[in-house]
Amino acid sequence: MTATVVAELRARAAFLGFDAFGIAPAAARPDLPEKLRQALAAGWHGDMDWLEETELRRASPGALWPEARSVIMLGMNYGPDHDPLDDLGRPALGNISVYARNRDYHDLIKGRLKDVAGLLARRTGADVKVFVDTAPVMEKPFAEAAGLGWQGKHTVLVSRQFGSWLFLGAIFTSAVLPADAPHEENCGTCTKCLDICPTNAFPAPFRLDARRCLAYLNNEHKGPIPHEFRVPMGNRIFGCDDCLAICPWNKFASRAREAKLQARQELADIPLRDLVQLDDAGFRALFAGSPVKRLGHERFLRNVLIALGNSGLPQDGPLAERHINDSRPLVRGAAVWAFRRLAPAARIAELKLAFFPAETDMDVRAEWTAVVPPGIQGRAG
Structure with a gap:
């Protein structure tokens, strides 16, 4: 029954335009609380005070919602149709990051996540909660745990299929679902994303x-x-897209198939x-x-x-x-x-x-x- 439900969820997610789907146990990353504490202690968050204010809830899905047993991570490709680094050579034009040259992905993805979550709730009777970047959820580490890709040396999620161009959303659920294998790190000795940072x-x-x-x-x-x-x-x-755009894995990426996430050229020129x-x-x-x-x-x-x-x-x-x-x-x-x-x-x-x-x-x-x-x-x- 559970495997059938998961297959139905994957199919529904693909129909709604999601390009990546994976499941991780809510307790998959016990290392995150300490990593978060160290980053905050070092002051790397700048004046984003909300990161400190939400530290305890952000540290793990269970801290945010004690009923969480599984985390479904979904990704939507927003790949550009050209190399964004080329735009830096046009100093008379305003350069806007690729992700912002289109519809606000929060609005686009959240409704579709609710659709998938609603299907899960109807099939299993489990409780669900949906998150898109606006709640204290560490999406990238859990996307790695769910097999969508790995956090590269630039800290952004990298996918074999979509390079550095994935928007992420999460569904927390009280259901215990079969987990996907976590993705191994595949940066190797490459440091291009670090070297290009201006x-x-x-x-x-x-x-x-x-x-x-x-x-x-x-x-x-x-x-x-x-x-x-x-x-x-x-x-x-x-x-700034420099560290994303230089990633060699982008050679396997394709342009966003969701029309509302395709970069509007008028915002690039x-x-x-x-x-x-x-x-x-x-x-x-x-x-x-x-x-x-x-x-x-x-x-x-x-x-x-x-x-x-x-x-x-x-x-x-x-x-x-x-x-x-x-x-x-x-x-x-x-x-x-x-x-x-x-x-x-x-x-x-x-x-x-x-x-x-x-x-x-x-x-x-x-x-x-x-x-x-x-x-x-x-x-x-």
């Missing part, structure tokens, strides 16, 4: 220090982008000069249904202005200049940095004289006096 965010293989990760800094971080990471940020305005002129309403309209919308207009402009400062296009200096008197200090500070990278020395001196004396925010004042990395700024004009 900010050296990996203190060791299989360890990520979020405080140095561009995907964290331009997505989760609430304050100014630290100066040492601004030039490495390049034109990345949301996320937008000039920074257009993005920096979006008001809040325009930002919300352009990114409706995309994860980028969760960033909010203020942090979005912060990211776009940093990218604009990295573009090397002096003709865009006036676009940064427009935001020097923005009401939001986070935007003003990024605008000053970008402006000082692009504008002629005489114009920089003129506006510093006009704005610096009246500036009350200490972070923004520091932008006017900081040493700006070599760029366009300072040229005669």
Whole structure:
């Protein structure tokens, strides 16, 4: 009976668009509490305080829900149709991580997970709970335990069939289901994902220090982008795909078959000069249904202005200049940095004289006096 139910669940999941399916015992990873404790003690989570706040519940499925006996892990391919690293060579365009160039996967996957979970509940009478990245669940280790793939040296799940391009969802259940074999680690001696990181965010293989990760800094971080990471940020305005895109296992990956997860090309070809002129309403309209919308207009402009400062296009200096008197200090500070990278020395001196004396925010004042990395700024004009 159980094997028949599992076969039906697999078939239903495939019909709903899931590309990977596996089962692990809820107690499959007794090593996770200590690994999580060590990561938090090292401060690798940055200012993601919610990781500390949920540590006890996050440590194991049983801690989150004592009735959990099995964990069903499902994956959905979101593979791109081109190499995302090519987009870094277009500095005048805003580079958005592949996963955010389409529908927000949380909305898409959760309903389909509920469908599979509902089928399990009807067939077995077991209790079920569904999770998609919004609850304290360690999806990647349990995807490895369920045989979907393995956590690579970049800490992202790697699949033989889909490379580094899988969205994950979990179903906890009180039913005891036959488990799949855990996946062995297959990175070998390869370190490409570590070597390509522009900010050296990996203190060791299989360890990520979020405080140095561009995907964290331009997505989760609430304050100014630290100066040492601004030039490495390049034109990345949301996320960073470098360590995922370089993975050799991607050669076996295919483009997402789910149409709603296929990258929207219009979100890959937008000039920074257009993005920096979006008001809040325009930002919300352009990114409706995309994860980028969760960033909010203020942090979005912060990211776009940093990218604009990295573009090397002096003709865009006036676009940064427009935001020097923005009401939001986070935007003003990024605008000053970008402006000082692009504008002629005489114009920089003129506006510093006009704005610096009246500036009350200490972070923004520091932008006017900081040493700006070599760029366009300072040229005669």
